[in-house]
Amino acid sequence: MTGPARPAGGQRPTIKDVAALAGVSKGAVSMAFNGRPGVSDATRARVLAAAGALGWEPNLSARVLSGSRVDTVGLVIARPARMLGLEPFYMEFISGIESVLAGRDSALLLRLVRDPDEEIEVQRAWWRSRQVSGSILVDFRRDDPRVAELAGLGLPAVAVGHPSLTGGLPAAWTDDAAAVAEAVRYLAALGHRRIARVGGAAELGHTAIRTAAFEAAAHELRLEQWSSTDTDFSGSQGARATRTLLASPRRPTAILYxxxxxxxxxxxxxxEMGLSVPRDISLLAWDDSQLCQLTRPKLSAMSHDVFGFGAEVARRLLAVLDGAQPQTGPVATPVLAPRDSTAPPRR
Amino acid sequence: MTGPARPAGGQRPTIKDVAALAGVSKGAVSMAFNGRPGVSDATRARVLAAAGALGWEPNLSARVLSGSRVDTVGLVIARPARMLGLEPFYMEFISGIESVLAGRDSALLLRLVRDPDEEIEVQRAWWRSRQVSGSILVDFRRDDPRVAELAGLGLPAVAVGHPSLTGGLPAAWTDDAAAVAEAVRYLAALGHRRIARVGGAAELGHTAIRTAAFEAAAHELRLEQWSSTDTDFSGSQGARATRTLLASPRRPTAILYxxxxxxxxxxxxxxEMGLSVPRDISLLAWDDSQLCQLTRPKLSAMSHDVFGFGAEVARRLLAVLDGAQPQTGPVATPVLAPRDSTAPPRR
Incomplete structure (x- = not known):
């Protein structure tokens, strides 16, 4: 086979060599490779030909030839941009990922899309062009199309979700069913018999898991009354759902969010409705960002180290990129952090 | 000059062609280009030679040859990972950026670093390898080293910060001095003569701008007493600063955050200290994420569309990438949103 034409001296080709061979400026080489306006099609073709002949390419050669590697990790989120900025979960999760990546000179490639099908296109393109070394996959739905499509791609990935949702993909998850059961048992032990749950987005698999666990616990504990409402996780939908519950003729005495x-x-x-927490109504939160300790009364919560979860997922992905066998398994289950928003119901 | 050897038929070279010419599998080509273990140095050299001869490279050729372009925008943040997840500002700002990028099939490359010098290294590496088409620069300090270093790089960039901080870089900023003056004038108009400010991180240029504006307004309005405290923007440092202020013998009657x-x-x-807001103490927030309307009483704030700010910065950068002249100018100034946490002081 024919090796690429190397510049004199056997040195690694540089952008200067490509520019000289193509008879253009270094800036023109950059523009041609970057797809920018400012060079003609003919110039672009000449630059590409020169680069090909010299074996030069702008993005990967330096690090491949130096033997070092800088990993970029992909994360695609199918939620509205507005929502992403409002809910503490994702920023804490991303911060945890970044805390691990920063130690490896690595960055996170973040993209918002409309749905899992669009994510599949993005992940394919990223992997094909090696813009990412691997990806973290989140927000699995039931029968999520990503399971089949991305498993076949060869893309190193860690799926954030229960194995019942993530199929054969290496996965990390919290045991939401166990945590919901603990939450309901705690409220029942305080004496609550009418418990409502303000749930998350109905299309997400982990919401369905929590809903089923809530129903099962309510049955098992023979509650007098229970209900689950779906929301989009926003404060405004949480407020609306709470207003509906508290305005109902026979309102719950405890709400799990x-x-x-x-x-x-x-x-x-x-x-706003003149009810005292926890005297008139007990409230139990989930995720437990610092918000819960900034309110009056402080919110009791199913506490969950979201930052640590993100860090652990990143560590698992980096281990795969380093050649380790993919690891599948749960992370720590959310635990009850009782504070001042839960108490026995008034008799 | 010699053009690259094309496969028969004049088609664009594929990874299959490279694999065939190098006598290896497609997977080995990927591994070689991705710097992964699993291929020998000899194989890696053979693959690179074959790719060079064919004019194939994994990252850019497809989009360059097709004439389309997918931009990746860089964002480096020099704050602790933990902090990033706790403060609403960055997630709203990033969400705003993503809302614009998503419409262009573009993604954000996000990296956390320790300081501006490390950012310079990261931006250089990103730009050299064309991992980004341009970057958004944030958190400028006085005499920020990025001004000189990155201006000379040719990297398309939009700096988020006042021109007194961002030098010759195209910049977008909020007029923090005007907003601070409005806040102090509002509190003084309510009758407050002892006003404290709980400020942000001292090393950031915009904190210094706000501190100077606060001092100037206090002088101009002949306040009886005023003070500024620096923090790291966290809830815990905000609580500590507030506790110190409220425990002082002659406590302020209003606090600006x-x-x-x-x-x-x-x-x-x-x-916690048994003081009623706003009867005993008025509190005025900044940024005005939805947090301010979830508290009791609802927080008055200098309201600022952070999501819209991020979106505007992204639009300006994309315009530059499309060949427009860089635009420098302020975005909307934060405006007073009076709610229930501010009132005249008790006589």
């Missing part, structure tokens, strides 16, 4: 932002909103609704 | 998280924490401290 699927995140903490909605519980903070619920606290505000209770005050 | 540099973000909303610290104001929420301040509200909690006032309650």
């Amino acid at each position: 699927d995140n903490d932002l909605m519980a903070v909103a619920g606290l505000s609704v209770a005050a | 540099d973000n909303d998280l610290m104001a929420v924490a301040g509200l909690s401290v006032a309650a």
